[in-house]
Amino acid sequence: MSIASYILGIVVASGTLLAVVDMLRRGRLRERHAVWWLVGAALGLIVGIFPALLEAVAHLFGIDVPTNLVFFVSIAVLFLVSIQHSTELTRAEERNRRLAETVAIMDMRLTALERRDRSGAPRSPSDDPEA
Secondary structure, eight states, X not given: OOHXXXXXXXXHHHHHHHHHHHHHHHTSSOHHHHHHHHHHHHHHHHHHHOHHHHHHHXXXXXXXXXXXXXXXXXXXXXXXHHHHHXXXXXHHHHHHHHHHHHHHHXXXXXXXXXXXXXXXOOOOGGGOTTO
């Protein structure tokens, strides 16, 4: 790879690191969502600064073209981000369903209490929330 591509890699990885840290600082990104982006950007920065390390690791794993290792690691990081977001979405959907059920039950109880109050039925002391 040429020197220009390594410089581009350093610039992109540094920009990604700065963007993620800035989003964390501003509260636009939570820590648990930033982990894989920080890992990916740090790996990119390390490879950009020490290109021989990429070639050595690629050779260690038996990969002939070091760029293929970069693509593989990139896909792996994006896969892990996707799994993390899927689990968080599943958890949020479950909490949303439970919340909707709770609100529906509370709405039913409130409607029943309002109907009973309008009908003039006597209230027992246990019905008084201030007691």
